[in-house]
Amino acid sequence: MQTLSKTLQNLTPGDPRAYVHTRVLSEQREITKTPRYSPSERVKFKQNSKRILADLATASGSLELADKLSRCHANLAVITCGKHIARVIPDSTCGFRLCPDCARRRAGKFMRKYVPAVLAFSVASNTQPCLLTLTQKKRSESFQSAVKSITESFKALRRSKIYKTYFKGGLFSVEFTVDTAGLYHVHIHALIFRTRQLTRDDLQNLKDRWFAITGDSHVINLKWIDPRQPGGITAGVKEVIKYAVKPADLVNFTQDHFQDFVDMKRQRMFGTFGEFQKFAQTFEPEPETLLPFTQHRVGEPCDLCGNPLFDVRVKGKDLPDFLERINATPARE
Ligand SMILES: [Zn+2]
Numbered sequence: 001m002q003t004l005s006k007t008l009q010n011l012t013p014g015d016p017r018a019y020v021h022t023r024v025l026s027e028q029r030e031i032t033k034t035p036r037y038s039p040s041e042r043v044k045f046k047q048n049s050k051r052i053l054a055d056l057a058t059a060s061g062s063l064e065l066a067d068k069l070s071r072c073h074a075n076l077a078v079i080t081c082g083k084h085i086a087r088v089i090p091d092s093t094c095g096f097r098l099c100p101d102c103a104r105r106r107a108g109k110f111m112r113k114y115v116p117a118v119l120a121f122s123v124a125s126n127t128q129p130c131l132l133t134l135t136q137k138k139r140s141e142s143f144q145s146a147v148k149s150i151t152e153s154f155k156a157l158r159r160s161k162i163y164k165t166y167f168k169g170g171l172f173s174v175e176f177t178v179d180t181a182g183l184y185h186v187h188i189h190a191l192i193f194r195t196r197q198l199t200r201d202d203l204q205n206l207k208d209r210w211f212a213i214t215g216d217s218h219v220i221n222l223k224w225i226d227p228r229q230p231g232g233i234t235a236g237v238k239e240v241i242k243y244a245v246k247p248a249d250l251v252n253f254t255q256d257h258f259q260d261f262v263d264m265k266r267q268r269m270f271g272t273f274g275e276f277q278k279f280a281q282t283f284e285p286e287p288e289t290l291l292p293f294t295q296h297r298v299g300e301p302c303d304l305c306g307n308p309l310f311d312v313r314v315k316g317k318d319l320p321d322f323l324e325r326i327n328a329t330p331a332r333e
Protein backbone atom coordinates (compact mmCIF):
# COMPACT_ATOMS: atom_id res chain seq x y z
CA MET A 1 0.00 0.00 0.00
CA GLN A 2 1.18 3.52 -0.72
CA THR A 3 -0.01 7.09 -0.36
CA LEU A 4 -3.01 8.30 -2.30
CA SER A 5 -1.08 10.57 -4.65
CA LYS A 6 1.55 7.88 -5.35
CA THR A 7 -1.18 5.35 -6.05
CA LEU A 8 -2.82 7.75 -8.48
CA GLN A 9 0.41 8.61 -10.28
CA ASN A 10 1.17 4.97 -10.99
CA LEU A 11 -2.21 4.00 -12.38
CA THR A 12 -2.42 2.26 -15.72
CA PRO A 13 -5.48 2.77 -17.95
CA GLY A 14 -8.17 0.24 -17.11
CA ASP A 15 -7.17 0.03 -13.45
CA PRO A 16 -10.40 0.37 -11.46
CA ARG A 17 -8.64 2.96 -9.34
CA ALA A 18 -8.28 5.24 -12.36
CA TYR A 19 -11.86 6.11 -11.63
CA VAL A 20 -10.77 7.72 -8.39
CA HIS A 21 -8.13 9.63 -10.26
CA THR A 22 -10.57 11.31 -12.60
CA ARG A 23 -13.62 11.56 -10.38
CA VAL A 24 -12.59 11.64 -6.76
CA LEU A 25 -9.95 14.28 -7.21
CA SER A 26 -11.96 16.60 -9.44
CA GLU A 27 -13.79 19.43 -7.78
CA GLN A 28 -17.26 18.62 -9.10
CA ARG A 29 -20.08 18.45 -6.63
CA GLU A 30 -23.49 16.94 -6.81
CA ILE A 31 -26.47 18.65 -5.25
CA THR A 32 -27.60 16.03 -2.79
CA LYS A 33 -29.66 16.06 0.33
CA THR A 34 -27.09 16.51 3.07
CA PRO A 35 -27.61 14.69 6.36
CA ARG A 36 -27.35 16.65 9.58
CA TYR A 37 -23.67 15.84 9.87
CA SER A 38 -21.72 14.49 6.94
CA PRO A 39 -19.19 11.69 7.46
CA SER A 40 -16.49 14.28 6.87
CA GLU A 41 -17.88 16.54 9.61
CA ARG A 42 -18.16 13.62 11.99
CA VAL A 43 -14.48 12.81 11.45
CA LYS A 44 -13.62 16.45 12.13
CA PHE A 45 -15.56 16.32 15.43
CA LYS A 46 -13.69 13.20 16.45
CA GLN A 47 -10.34 14.71 15.56
CA ASN A 48 -11.23 17.79 17.57
CA SER A 49 -12.09 15.60 20.58
CA LYS A 50 -8.79 13.80 20.25
CA ARG A 51 -6.84 17.04 20.14
CA ILE A 52 -8.55 18.11 23.37
CA LEU A 53 -7.74 14.73 24.95
CA ALA A 54 -4.11 14.78 23.81
CA ASP A 55 -3.73 18.31 25.25
CA LEU A 56 -5.23 17.16 28.56
CA ALA A 57 -2.91 14.16 28.60
CA THR A 58 0.13 16.34 27.94
CA ALA A 59 -0.93 18.84 30.60
CA SER A 60 -1.33 16.08 33.18
CA GLY A 61 2.08 14.68 32.38
CA SER A 62 0.71 11.47 30.78
CA LEU A 63 3.10 11.81 27.86
CA GLU A 64 2.89 8.19 26.85
CA LEU A 65 -0.89 8.43 26.56
CA ALA A 66 -0.64 11.74 24.67
CA ASP A 67 1.69 10.03 22.21
CA LYS A 68 -0.62 7.03 21.84
CA LEU A 69 -3.58 9.35 21.22
CA SER A 70 -1.70 11.29 18.55
CA ARG A 71 -0.70 8.08 16.76
CA CYS A 72 -4.16 6.49 17.04
CA HIS A 73 -5.81 6.54 13.57
CA ALA A 74 -3.06 8.84 12.24
CA ASN A 75 -2.36 6.53 9.28
CA LEU A 76 -5.15 4.64 7.61
CA ALA A 77 -5.90 2.14 4.89
CA VAL A 78 -9.29 2.99 3.42
CA ILE A 79 -11.03 0.10 1.68
CA THR A 80 -13.25 1.68 -0.97
CA CYS A 81 -14.88 1.14 -4.36
CA GLY A 82 -14.18 4.79 -5.22
CA LYS A 83 -17.65 5.90 -4.18
CA HIS A 84 -18.37 4.06 -0.92
CA ILE A 85 -16.19 3.31 2.08
CA ALA A 86 -16.29 -0.33 3.12
CA ARG A 87 -13.78 -0.12 5.94
CA VAL A 88 -11.15 2.08 7.51
CA ILE A 89 -8.18 0.22 8.99
CA PRO A 90 -5.86 2.21 11.29
CA ASP A 91 -2.14 1.39 11.63
CA SER A 92 -2.34 2.16 15.32
CA THR A 93 -5.03 2.40 18.01
CA CYS A 94 -4.76 3.80 21.55
CA GLY A 95 -7.60 1.91 23.26
CA PHE A 96 -8.14 4.84 25.64
CA ARG A 97 -11.63 4.82 27.10
CA LEU A 98 -12.44 8.35 25.93
CA CYS A 99 -11.00 8.05 22.42
CA PRO A 100 -13.87 8.48 19.93
CA ASP A 101 -12.12 6.45 17.20
CA CYS A 102 -11.48 3.53 19.50
CA ALA A 103 -15.04 3.82 20.85
CA ARG A 104 -16.32 3.43 17.32
CA ARG A 105 -14.26 0.32 16.74
CA ARG A 106 -15.51 -1.14 20.01
CA ALA A 107 -19.08 -0.29 19.07
CA GLY A 108 -18.63 -2.12 15.75
CA LYS A 109 -17.52 -5.24 17.58
CA PHE A 110 -20.48 -5.04 19.96
CA MET A 111 -22.90 -4.62 17.06
CA ARG A 112 -21.52 -7.69 15.34
CA LYS A 113 -21.88 -9.66 18.54
CA TYR A 114 -25.23 -8.44 19.83
CA VAL A 115 -27.49 -7.53 16.88
CA PRO A 116 -27.89 -11.18 15.76
CA ALA A 117 -28.21 -12.30 19.41
CA VAL A 118 -30.94 -9.77 20.20
CA LEU A 119 -32.94 -10.80 17.16
CA ALA A 120 -32.55 -14.52 17.89
CA PHE A 121 -33.40 -14.11 21.58
CA SER A 122 -36.55 -12.12 20.88
CA VAL A 123 -37.75 -14.86 18.50
CA ALA A 124 -36.73 -17.75 20.80
CA SER A 125 -38.31 -16.20 23.91
CA ASN A 126 -41.29 -14.70 22.07
CA THR A 127 -40.62 -11.28 23.57
CA GLN A 128 -40.51 -7.78 22.18
CA PRO A 129 -37.29 -5.76 22.42
CA CYS A 130 -37.70 -2.31 23.99
CA LEU A 131 -35.41 0.57 24.76
CA LEU A 132 -35.33 1.81 28.33
CA THR A 133 -33.63 5.03 29.38
CA LEU A 134 -33.05 5.68 33.07
CA THR A 135 -31.71 8.84 34.61
CA GLN A 136 -30.74 9.88 38.11
CA LYS A 137 -30.72 13.47 39.32
CA LYS A 138 -27.87 12.82 41.71
CA ARG A 139 -24.54 14.10 40.47
CA SER A 140 -21.18 12.82 41.68
CA GLU A 141 -17.68 14.11 42.08
CA SER A 142 -16.11 10.96 40.77
CA PHE A 143 -17.08 9.13 37.66
CA GLN A 144 -16.71 5.81 39.40
CA SER A 145 -19.22 6.69 42.13
CA ALA A 146 -21.67 8.09 39.56
CA VAL A 147 -21.56 4.89 37.52
CA LYS A 148 -21.67 2.72 40.59
CA SER A 149 -24.74 4.43 41.99
CA ILE A 150 -26.80 4.22 38.78
CA THR A 151 -25.81 0.61 37.97
CA GLU A 152 -26.71 -0.46 41.54
CA SER A 153 -30.06 1.31 41.20
CA PHE A 154 -30.66 -0.44 37.91
CA LYS A 155 -29.85 -3.78 39.55
CA ALA A 156 -32.40 -3.04 42.28
CA LEU A 157 -35.01 -2.16 39.66
CA ARG A 158 -34.39 -5.47 37.88
CA ARG A 159 -35.04 -7.31 41.15
CA SER A 160 -38.39 -5.54 41.68
CA LYS A 161 -41.65 -7.42 41.20
CA ILE A 162 -43.08 -4.95 38.70
CA TYR A 163 -39.99 -5.21 36.50
CA LYS A 164 -39.77 -9.00 36.66
CA THR A 165 -43.43 -9.33 35.70
CA TYR A 166 -42.84 -7.69 32.35
CA PHE A 167 -39.22 -8.01 31.34
CA LYS A 168 -36.51 -10.61 31.04
CA GLY A 169 -32.87 -9.82 30.46
CA GLY A 170 -31.12 -7.43 28.13
CA LEU A 171 -28.03 -5.32 27.66
CA PHE A 172 -27.17 -1.85 28.91
CA SER A 173 -24.58 0.88 28.80
CA VAL A 174 -23.86 3.96 30.88
CA GLU A 175 -23.60 7.34 29.23
CA PHE A 176 -22.12 10.31 31.04
CA THR A 177 -21.84 14.06 30.79
CA VAL A 178 -19.95 16.58 32.89
CA ASP A 179 -22.04 19.58 33.87
CA THR A 180 -20.92 23.20 34.24
CA ALA A 181 -20.26 22.63 37.96
CA GLY A 182 -17.84 19.87 36.96
CA LEU A 183 -20.02 17.08 38.37
CA TYR A 184 -20.72 13.82 36.59
CA HIS A 185 -24.21 13.09 35.43
CA VAL A 186 -24.96 9.60 34.14
CA HIS A 187 -27.82 7.72 32.59
CA ILE A 188 -28.49 4.19 31.44
CA HIS A 189 -29.55 3.02 28.01
CA ALA A 190 -30.87 -0.52 28.06
CA LEU A 191 -32.36 -2.84 25.53
CA ILE A 192 -34.73 -5.15 27.39
CA PHE A 193 -37.20 -7.84 26.37
CA ARG A 194 -40.87 -7.37 27.19
CA THR A 195 -42.89 -10.51 27.85
CA ARG A 196 -46.30 -8.82 27.88
CA GLN A 197 -47.95 -5.46 27.28
CA LEU A 198 -47.80 -2.84 30.05
CA THR A 199 -50.86 -0.81 30.92
CA ARG A 200 -50.56 2.87 31.73
CA ASP A 201 -50.81 1.95 35.44
CA ASP A 202 -48.02 -0.61 35.10
CA LEU A 203 -45.77 1.99 33.53
CA GLN A 204 -46.57 4.39 36.37
CA ASN A 205 -45.73 1.65 38.88
CA LEU A 206 -42.41 1.13 37.16
CA LYS A 207 -41.69 4.86 37.36
CA ASP A 208 -42.68 4.93 41.03
CA ARG A 209 -40.34 2.03 41.68
CA TRP A 210 -37.45 3.87 40.03
CA PHE A 211 -38.21 6.94 42.12
CA ALA A 212 -38.28 4.86 45.30
CA ILE A 213 -34.91 3.33 44.43
CA THR A 214 -33.07 6.46 43.31
CA GLY A 215 -34.83 8.81 45.71
CA ASP A 216 -34.73 11.57 43.15
CA SER A 217 -35.75 10.57 39.68
CA HIS A 218 -39.05 9.83 37.96
CA VAL A 219 -37.51 9.73 34.55
CA ILE A 220 -38.04 6.50 32.72
CA ASN A 221 -38.40 6.35 29.00
CA LEU A 222 -39.64 3.17 27.41
CA LYS A 223 -40.16 2.62 23.70
CA TRP A 224 -40.86 -0.49 21.68
CA ILE A 225 -38.69 -1.64 18.83
CA ASP A 226 -40.53 -3.11 15.88
CA PRO A 227 -38.45 -6.14 14.84
CA ARG A 228 -40.28 -6.29 11.50
CA GLN A 229 -38.95 -2.85 10.61
CA PRO A 230 -35.70 -3.26 8.66
CA GLY A 231 -32.83 -2.00 10.77
CA GLY A 232 -35.08 -1.65 13.84
CA ILE A 233 -32.98 -3.94 16.02
CA THR A 234 -29.72 -2.59 14.63
CA ALA A 235 -30.81 0.95 15.51
CA GLY A 236 -31.89 -0.25 18.95
CA VAL A 237 -28.55 -1.88 19.76
CA LYS A 238 -26.77 1.18 18.40
CA GLU A 239 -28.80 3.32 20.79
CA VAL A 240 -27.41 1.26 23.69
CA ILE A 241 -23.83 1.34 22.50
CA LYS A 242 -23.33 5.03 21.94
CA TYR A 243 -20.03 5.34 23.67
CA ALA A 244 -18.41 8.01 21.56
CA VAL A 245 -17.52 11.21 23.36
CA LYS A 246 -18.36 14.40 21.51
CA PRO A 247 -16.18 17.53 21.79
CA ALA A 248 -19.08 19.30 23.51
CA ASP A 249 -18.86 16.70 26.28
CA LEU A 250 -15.24 17.61 26.84
CA VAL A 251 -15.84 21.34 27.22
CA ASN A 252 -16.29 21.08 30.99
CA PHE A 253 -13.49 18.57 31.33
CA THR A 254 -10.70 19.50 33.71
CA GLN A 255 -7.40 17.73 34.28
CA ASP A 256 -8.96 16.15 37.37
CA HIS A 257 -11.73 14.62 35.25
CA PHE A 258 -9.17 13.41 32.82
CA GLN A 259 -7.11 11.80 35.59
CA ASP A 260 -10.32 10.21 36.89
CA PHE A 261 -10.63 8.31 33.61
CA VAL A 262 -6.97 7.40 33.41
CA ASP A 263 -7.07 5.93 36.93
CA MET A 264 -10.27 4.04 36.40
CA LYS A 265 -9.31 0.63 35.19
CA ARG A 266 -12.13 -1.77 35.73
CA GLN A 267 -15.34 0.22 35.96
CA ARG A 268 -17.78 -1.47 33.61
CA MET A 269 -19.78 0.79 31.36
CA PHE A 270 -21.55 -1.97 29.49
CA GLY A 271 -23.13 -5.27 30.42
CA THR A 272 -25.67 -7.96 29.69
CA PHE A 273 -28.02 -9.41 32.30
CA GLY A 274 -30.70 -11.99 33.03
CA GLU A 275 -31.76 -14.63 30.56
CA PHE A 276 -30.31 -12.70 27.66
CA GLN A 277 -26.85 -12.86 29.27
CA LYS A 278 -26.98 -16.66 29.40
CA PHE A 279 -28.35 -16.79 25.88
CA ALA A 280 -25.68 -14.48 24.42
CA GLN A 281 -22.84 -16.44 26.05
CA THR A 282 -23.58 -19.60 24.10
CA PHE A 283 -25.31 -18.12 21.06
CA GLU A 284 -23.81 -19.13 17.71
CA PRO A 285 -25.15 -16.83 14.98
CA GLU A 286 -26.14 -18.21 11.59
CA PRO A 287 -23.46 -17.13 9.09
CA GLU A 288 -26.01 -15.18 7.01
CA THR A 289 -27.04 -13.02 9.97
CA LEU A 290 -23.44 -11.80 10.14
CA LEU A 291 -23.41 -10.67 6.50
CA PRO A 292 -24.13 -7.00 7.26
CA PHE A 293 -21.05 -7.01 9.52
CA THR A 294 -18.66 -8.63 7.08
CA GLN A 295 -15.20 -7.09 7.09
CA HIS A 296 -14.58 -6.67 3.39
CA ARG A 297 -11.25 -7.24 1.73
CA VAL A 298 -9.58 -5.75 -1.30
CA GLY A 299 -10.92 -7.28 -4.52
CA GLU A 300 -14.31 -8.18 -3.06
CA PRO A 301 -17.38 -6.38 -4.43
CA CYS A 302 -18.71 -3.29 -2.65
CA ASP A 303 -21.98 -3.98 -0.77
CA LEU A 304 -23.63 -0.90 -2.19
CA CYS A 305 -22.63 -0.92 -5.85
CA GLY A 306 -20.87 -4.22 -6.53
CA ASN A 307 -17.71 -2.58 -7.87
CA PRO A 308 -14.43 -4.09 -6.70
CA LEU A 309 -12.86 -2.73 -3.53
CA PHE A 310 -9.30 -1.46 -3.38
CA ASP A 311 -7.22 0.17 -0.68
CA VAL A 312 -5.92 3.69 -0.46
CA ARG A 313 -3.45 5.01 2.10
CA VAL A 314 -4.77 8.15 3.75
CA LYS A 315 -3.32 10.22 6.60
CA GLY A 316 -5.84 10.60 9.40
CA LYS A 317 -5.67 14.38 9.10
CA ASP A 318 -6.57 14.15 5.38
CA LEU A 319 -9.55 11.86 5.97
CA PRO A 320 -12.22 14.64 6.09
CA ASP A 321 -11.08 15.91 2.66
CA PHE A 322 -10.92 12.40 1.30
CA LEU A 323 -14.48 11.70 2.49
CA GLU A 324 -15.72 14.91 0.91
CA ARG A 325 -14.18 13.94 -2.42
CA ILE A 326 -15.70 10.47 -2.21
CA ASN A 327 -19.05 12.04 -1.39
CA ALA A 328 -18.81 14.35 -4.39
CA THR A 329 -18.01 11.45 -6.71
CA PRO A 330 -20.96 10.41 -8.88
CA ALA A 331 -21.95 6.75 -8.66
CA ARG A 332 -20.31 4.60 -11.31
CA GLU A 333 -22.44 2.74 -13.86
ZN1 LIG B 1 -7.84 5.63 20.01
Ligand SMILES: [Zn+2]
Nearest residue numbers: 081084302305
Ligand atom coordinates in the same frame (compact mmCIF):
# COMPACT_ATOMS: atom_id res chain seq x y z
ZN1 LIG C 1 -19.60 1.01 -3.92
